[in-house]
Amino acid sequence: MTTKFGRRAFLAGVAASALPIPAIAQAAPVRIGLLTIKTGSLAEGGIQMEQGILTFLKERNNTLAGRKVDFISADTGGSPAGAKTKAQELIERDKVDVILGPLAAFELLAISDYIAQQKTPMLSLAAAEDMTQRKPNPYFLRASATSAQAMQPLADYAAKEMKAKTAVLIAEDFAFGYEQMGGFQRVFEDAGGKVLKKIWAPLGTADNTPFIAQIGQCDVVCQGFSGSAPVKFMKQYADLGLKTPVIGGETAGDDALMKSFGDEAIGMINACPYTLDLQNDANKRFVADFTKDYGNVPGFYAAGLYVNGLVVEAGLQKVNGDTSDKEAFVKALRAVQLTDTPRGPIKFDDHGNVIGNIYIRRIEKQNGKLANKTVKTYENVSQFWTYDEKTFLAQPVYSRDYPPLKS
Amino acid sequence: MSLWLVLTVNSIAFGGLLFLLSAGFSLIFGLMRIPNLMHGSFFMLGAYFGASFVMWWGVEFWLAAIIAAVLVALLGGMLERFVLRRLAGQEQAQVLLTLGVSFMIADLCLMAWSGDPISVEAPASLQGVARLGGLIFPTYRIAIILLALVIAVALWALIDGTRLGAMIRAGVDDPQMARICGIRVSYLFTTVFCLGAGLAGFAGMIGSPILSIYPGLDSDMLPLALVVVILGGTGSLLGSLIGSFVVGFLYNFGQALLPELAYFVLFLPMVLILVMRPQGLFGRRAP
């Protein structure tokens, strides 16, 4: 319906502008590629990513900025080599204009150089800090969060609102775990708290009990488990009879996991860039459409891709649908500022990372089911929290041993 | 609760679970010399089946576990009877088949149950903690320890006390002689494979209140079963029992005491033991 008008409008715009672009190119569909994981243990997040973007495209009737959308989904299989192959497939064979995804940080790092070489804009949920800090990629945008972006306000909440003085941190023994906990530790310690221990559980551990057993006495336990691990963590935590309140990051309390948790999760505080109970138009529409099509509530992964869709649409509108100038398209994407998205208002900083709200939620039982209830909203949170950007970047990236334990 | 007590209880409980998982593998390999790389998949499938009975049809926990075990045993039996039997002695084909089937089962589970983790509650009577002499024990884990011991005793009675057990022992020691003595070795093989698969499926359901059920459970558990069987020696029930507890203790105390070496805590001892005693702690030297 809007297609004809849109086409005429921007053909007119093309004629008016000085750019000598053949009219035929504009009528071609815009090609959006998705790198996701649909097999293996990370498939849960990957499937939701696809569902999120499909919901968005369906709402928009598969048309963005007057151009039809050609959507191509690629399964990387959860390996960096697979991500590289699929990225090559999307860029060299399918000639996509923009790539959404990949899911995991190790996949992103494997293709970052290639994406920059091919000058293809990419919007990913992968949380690797340095992608928008010390090793930035001009073609990369992240509308979700860095690993620490939600943990830093969480630490603030723990120190100031929960009045916690001591904390024990526990996460999986890989970069995402280190970066989450690093961010938490820095802000918690700067607010006067003390981190007693950092415990790392190797990947692929079925039973986390030996690690949970080491937690000991403290005011609050901060966990950063991801994927399906938060469910068994809370179970095993409760089995040990531990009573210390648990707080977690964006993956620990994901709305989509609520149906898998048992009652032991009630009371967990978690920080996330997205919250199911955000009462704005965009989120209401998104949640309604998603639940209708898939029978489940959306979580962080689905919402993240939906928001990516919004960003791509806004970027396309800025360039009047012309994606042939890749540098201009990326610039337009990074200049996007939106107020009505399922996660609230967003804009991007100079490194391509989002500045947006972080929601602190508490898991409660509503109508017999578990759900997150937002208890506090931190607005305009950037990846640097309240720190000066230069100082932040001058320090090493959060890792297993950084920041070092003061005790 | 003191750290050491928690770790000890968990070591024994985890060891018990591993015994249920690996006893089957040990018997299958000891008798039929089949490296059954589908064993982790049987574990996961049993968990998914059992959880489905509980969630969708409100079946009681233990009953669901038994039905799940029977279903997995049937699947195992069919695979043995119609496919594995044709590959007798062809180790490489057996590896290809068992790995291929494990891919199929993993993907089928993803299709049927989606990627979301499933959490199963322990039966209500066993939830929470028990207090004994001022110490706190998670009740369900104690139940697993008792269950594993009961099943271990039952298996031992089967192997040492019944004719079937005698036939199994004969088959493990010398399959050709066993045939000459008139033992229907092919029926024996199918029976043992069903038993092994069923035990694994049962273990999966029993373990699910602790481990939950998620894609990747099969590949998390299979290496553990292999380590147990190698440490304990194949074909030896006592070996599986001891091996399970050794792995349980290594897993818990190793991770807690040597966090820097958490990734190596299982495989380093395994390499050391294999290098010094390739047949495992209780196995016999391969002919």
Add this chain to the structure above:
Amino acid sequence: MKRLPWALALLVLAAVPLWAGGSFYVNIVSQILIAAIFALGLDILVGYAGLISLGHAGLFGVAAYTVAILLEHGFSHSIAILAALGMSLATTMLFAVLALRTTGIGFIMITLALGQLLWGLGYRWIDLTHGDNGVSGRARPLPFGFSLDSADHFYYATLSIFLVVIAGVAIMTGSPFGASLRGTRDQPRRMTALGFDVWTIRFIACVMSGMCSGIAGILFFYYNEFISPHALALSASAEVLLMVIAGGSGTLLGPVAGAALVVIMKSVMSAYIERWNFTLGAIFVLIVLFMPEGLVPGSRRFARFLWAATKARRGAAPARSGG
């Protein structure tokens, strides 16, 4: 005339950039060749020595990481590659000394454990390997000034190395050493009785196998310009083993066919078949059911069966033969 199929195959391979249909597909063929080198190496142990290894991804990964880390610290390509080959040799010899204490399932388990130890090192030795973030490489080598940046050029480099490796394996298996290796697989006790040093023969086979894995690892790193611990996971070792068995162990082309099967399913067919993992598993099961010796020997057997059947039909109706 026996050489004709080989010559044709060579021609087809040499012309890949012309008929493959774009840089993406040329890259796929490069990936197949790299996987084939890896599988050929493993086949030396699995097919000719009768020793199944589930830890070869560790050997593959050690070479890749050595190149990656040395390049990152500023060493030249030549030094990095030589060092990687050296590391591969050293690691393989260590593996072999430990693993050859036993055969059969013991060998499988020790190699599995050793592979897992290397995988764990990749994750934990963060100062060296950056953990699961992996190590990136920004440049490919310039052999004799020839740039390998384009898909076509890299393909030719890979093809040359592949041809050298497969020729080497062919020569080895046809040689007296190859015969004695097969002897140790089929009749180890008789071989010992005849005075052969079975352990040393197996050790040499391990070393050759490990070096091939190392070469594949180096190519893999340069192809992806990235290495991370995922390449050393148990699933990677299982995958290359599947390639060897499915393709046909103990044959020259079997590992190549198996590599092609897996790479094509994973990287190309996954775009068209959503449940490609299931399909791949099903293909393996079908291979086991109908061609348990593997694709290549099974196809030969099938081809011979067809040939014999057509000959029989012609023989049964002599009046119809045109002469």
